Amino acid sequence: MRDQLGPLLLLVAAMVFGWQAHGWYDAKLTLAVNEAGDKTRQVVADATQKSGELLEEKLAELKANEVRTERVIHTETIKPVFSNVCATDDYVRLFNESADQAERVLSGKPADSLPGHPAASGRADRK
Secondary structure, three states: OHHHHHHHHHHHHHHHHHHHHHHHHHHHHHHHHHHHHHHHHHHHHHHHHHHHHHHHHHHHHHHHOOOOOOOOOOOOOOOOOOOOOOOOHHHHHHHHHHHHHHHHHHHOOOOOOOOOOOOOOOOOOOO
8 A cells, every 4th residue: 555655645746736736827817817907997998088088178169169149030110000990090191101201211212203204215306
């Protein structure tokens, strides 16, 4: 039995050493995976930060160049329409005449039309 004890101890020692070597190898792989994950996480965080800063700059530039216009609606009554009979026909006629006269004065049009009829073209009595 002593003859078999030496190779058996050698076999047990080889198994223990193999088990220890496997643990070291596994720990080395785990460390490499963790380091690669940390580097990848850092690269993604840097890229995200730079992208966010660039986006904020572009948005600030667009906001600075933004032209704001306000829509203003003016309603102008040129000739009022009386839907209710609150004014007499004479008042409406006088109002329309005064509005026409004020419009002619403001636009520079003559107040009265030209007297008579316009001359026909191609008349023989032209001088």
